Amino acid sequence: MSTWGGRPVLNFTDFLTAEKFKAILDQLDVVSSPGATLSADHAGVTSSTTFVSTNLKRPAVASQAYHFRCHLYYSASTAGDFKPGLLLPSGSTLHRYVLRSLPATTDTSTGDTYYGTATSFGSLSAPGQTTATDIIHCVMEGDFTTSTTAGDVTVQYAQATSNGTATILRARSTLILQPVEVV
Helix, strand or coil: CCCCCCCCCCCCCCCCCCHHHHHHHHHHHHHHEEEECCCCCCCCCCCCCCCCCEEEEEEEEECEEEEEEEEEEEEEEEECEEEEECCCCCEEEEEEEEEEEECCCCCCCCCCCCCEECCCCCCCCCCCCCCCCEEEEEEEEEEEEECEEEEEEEEEEEECCCCCCCCEEEEEEEEEEEECCCC
């Protein structure tokens, strides 16, 4: 199923066929749910240069401003860390995003709370933990505007520093995508 590039227009002389009506209902189903949750742990990544895309995604229409919020649960070693981002539809403009992380309760390493803001993905990373299996929570949120191209907004991630211990995006990680009006 594809998303519309803009709002559908029905002239008063148009007939609404069952096929057109079903297409409208299908589209409403796609865009009416602003959030998605990862049902199982993602396979993981051991590279700092290759972003791994997940199946955690939501559709975005063309020429629309959006606010996104991700609750991301991950496991990473202190040598690997966690560098999240979003793959946006072609031509989209990221205005700004914020990344905040909180330490795992079983870890006593220092420097494990992080806060940063940037205007491009890949420049911020949240810290890993001494025990690479600890689950850490971070929040990534920000604003972007799509161009004339609709498409999916997909959570992706890499390590901040390549490491043999995989950084893993954990189940229950969530992406919420909300259209906003620019005033």
